[in-house]
Amino acid sequence: xxxxxxKIAIPKGSLEAPTVELLAKAxxxxxxxxxxxxxxxxxxxxxxxxxxxQEVGRYIDQGFLDCGITGYDWAYENGADxxxxxELPYSRAxxxxxxxxxxxxxxxxxxKPEDLEGKRIATEGVGITQRYLTAKGIKAEVEFxxxxxxxxxxxxxxxxxxxxxxxxxxxxxxLRIVDTLLTSFPHFYAxxxxxxxxxxxxxxxxxxxxLKAALLARGKVGLKMNLPKANLAIITEKLPSLRRPTIxxxxxxxxxxxxxxxxxTVVRDIIPELIAxxxxxxxxxxxxxxxx
Numbered sequence: 001x002x003x004x005x006x007k008i009a010i011p012k013g014s015l016e017a018p019t020v021e022l023l024a025k026a027x028x029x030x031x032x033x034x035x036x037x038x039x040x041x042x043x044x045x046x047x048x049x050x051x052x053x054q055e056v057g058r059y060i061d062q063g064f065l066d067c068g069i070t071g072y073d074w075a076y077e078n079g080a081d082x083x084x085x086x087e088l089p090y091s092r093a094x095x096x097x098x099x100x101x102x103x104x105x106x107x108x109x110x111x112k113p114e115d116l117e118g119k120r121i122a123t124e125g126v127g128i129t130q131r132y133l134t135a136k137g138i139k140a141e142v143e144f145x146x147x148x149x150x151x152x153x154x155x156x157x158x159x160x161x162x163x164x165x166x167x168x169x170x171x172x173x174x175l176r177i178v179d180t181l182l183t184s185f186p187h188f189y190a191x192x193x194x195x196x197x198x199x200x201x202x203x204x205x206x207x208x209x210x211l212k213a214a215l216l217a218r219g220k221v222g223l224k225m226n227l228p229k230a231n232l233a234i235i236t237e238k239l240p241s242l243r244r245p246t247i248x249x250x251x252x253x254x255x256x257x258x259x260x261x262x263x264x265t266v267v268r269d270i271i272p273e274l275i276a277x278x279x280x281x282x283x284x285x286x287x288x289x290x291x292x
Contacts, residue, residue, distance in 0.1 A: 069188050083192055101163075102116075261287065
């Protein structure tokens with residue numbers, strides 16, 4: 001371990017795998033064993049803890065950790081005093097944010113939030129739900145749920161507040177969304193004390209920069225090719241994805257080298273058009289980071 005270390009948490013559970021993958025693209029290889037909670041990494045200055053996302057913000061707030069990645073929802077739930085270094089738009093299974101939603105059975109008479117007056121609600125996000133009800137002036141009983149919340153309606157409670165990305169599980173369980181309470185992506189948070197330490201702040205800012213650069217590169221690829229100089233204007237006009245490419249003169253004055261970054265989804269359509277316009281030596285390559 002380095003003389004100077006940064007105590008950082010990554011979320012254990014559903015966000016664990018995508019977080020480790022994102023860190024790898026940012027240049028931080030994290031080695032998680034099947035049972036270990038103290039992962040190693042290729043950066044000796046990182047002291048890594050694997051902690052449930054629900055608890056990360058609390059431990060940062062209490063000063064046990066310098067920083068960590070957890071959802072905005074759990075920071076909001078715990079009311080933690082944190083320094084927000086970066087929003088990181090990724091999630092468990094998709095690129096969509098997590099949503100905390102008010103859910104009832106399909107045939108429930110509850111049609112709007114005000115219908116919850118005097119009702120019982122089960123949720124893991126008790127603080128999120130209570131703040132929502134308070135803001136709307138609704139009095140209802142909120143109880144903590146340890147999980148499998150969907151099975152509790154309608155026999156045990158009138159409604160639930162649960163997490164979803166796509167809503168598919170809710171539909172599969174014959175439930176209906178009444179309202180969205182909160183939308184959340186993971187964030188990279190620091191404690192005020194760590195943010196006030198020059199060495200730690202510099203280290204954390206570097207991590208935040210590389211994480212955001214890795215996310216910016218998501219779904220994009222680099223494209224290189226040689227092209228007849230006479231066709232450059234035609235290509236940039238017909239293919240808007242190739243705006244602002246890097247252009248280099250080849251030894252043959254009639255040919256240029258073109259390099260650009262485009263969305264991976266359009267490559268299959270662009271390459272045939274490039275070939276038709278005389279492009280040769282086309283190379284597609286993956287990107288780990290894009291730093292604006």
